[in-house]
Amino acid sequence: MAILIENGAILTLAGTPPAILDPGYVLIREERIVAVAAGRPADETRTAADQIIDATHMAVLPGLVNAHTHLFQTFIRGLADDKTLLPWLKAAIWPVGAAMGAEEAYLAGLLGLVENIRSGATAVIDNQYLHSDDRTDAAFCRAARDVGCRFTIARGWADHDYHPVFQETPEQIIAAMTALHDDWHGAAEGRIRVAFGPLIPWGCSAATMQRTVALARQWGVATHIHTAETREEVQMSLDATGLRHVQWLDRLGVLGPDVQLVHAVWLDDSEIERIAETGTLVVHCPVSNMYLASGIAPVVKLLRAGVPVALATDGPGSNNSQDMLETLKFAACLQKVGTLDATALLPVDVLRMACVYGARAINLTPYPLSYEERGIDAPFPSQGGGQGVGGCLAPGAAADLALVDLNSPRMQPVWSVPSALVYNANGGDVDTVIVAGRVLMRDKRVTCLDEAALLDECRRAAKALLKRAGVVG
Ligand SMILES: [Zn+2]
Incomplete structure (x- = not known):
């Protein structure tokens, strides 16, 4: 052809x-x-x-690469607007996520992937951390296979201090990742890949982090983790370990070219230096950082230090869209306002971030x-x-x-x-x-599916889910 x-x-x-x-x-x-x-x-x-x-x-x-999202959140966009990260998690993300079943996940996945395609994204990294139904990981992979885009499922995990419904033991995490890797890595003519997705430093123990990163390196897959998203979380880490997020990951030997730090808003200069020295990739989510009032990531400093910075929408719960073209504009404008320099990021710079560094994030x-x-x-x-x-x-x-x-x-x-x-x-x-x-x-x-029928099904399924989760009457 x-x-x-x-x-x-x-x-x-x-x-x-x-x-x-x-x-x-x-x-x-x-x-x-x-x-x-x-x-x-x-x-x-x-x-x-x-x-x-x-x-x-x-x-x-x-094709643009949307290097970080949570597709399940398509069903809850707009439901918990105008909050910061932790109250936002408690108001909508956790209760609805805990109630979502595999078939609802499949529909939410299709909806989010179609929206991504409509905005020019040809590849999506989904940080998928719903495990109340053990068929959910496969449901998102099926959605990606049926839509036909490139797809990396960064399977999220937390083993302590997180919402109990989303927590797993180290043995459960390794067993589920092994099954996902066996079933889906390289599927759909190689368009689907898996990655480890340790959710967040405060939800992941040092021992399990080192175990999963070692396994990721053995398999040749990426590790994808929310890092230094809010000032409050970095303070939590300092209180618990005496280390900032990137310092903690560095101490554990996690940083490297196979590792993707999502957000990386609250970094000090020595952390930027270590990210650059280790070849670690950063994923910048400008709209989500503004929406949750998280802060302005030091993107210009990172790029000048030689760090590859890819772009992403983040989940539809904190954006609320999946529009990668809109993300380009926000990325450029947020750096201009943050540095008071109109030349901070030029159109070509943000296109490179979304395409060239995005390609690196999906192993092209x-x-x-x-x-x-x-x-x-x-x-x-x-x-x-x-x-x-x-x-x-x-x-x-x-x-x-x-x-x-x-x-x-x-x-x-x-x-x-x-x-x-x-x-x-x-x-x-x-x-x-x-x-x-x-x-x-x-x-x-x-052309890959009947969009009108999908919208009807999603409206019906999302309404039933939110009712069951007790989020709407
Ligand atoms: Zn995220």
């Missing part, structure tokens, strides 16, 4: 500064991109294509930054490890793309494609989404 996308403004994100080929074309064969070039495709290329997508007045960009290898120097038609080098190359539009990279419609009153005229994507566009402007060479959305219509 060969798909040709022509007449678009192609934002390759390969090279520094990234090339924009306008007009340009992208040729996809099976699950990979085989050609990216400026101008119009040759007649032979057009004739050989099974499907031609006309991207006139559209931006064509690598970002394209080497020297690509542009070697020319756009340079042969693609073999990378080794991981699932191949992603986060850019270049020959050999994974065929994960989003096409964003620029032909609307709030975008035209467009003088800079990255600027229009970051400051003007939102999820409603995404026209087409392709994951691993399969079209999941076309002409703003989701």
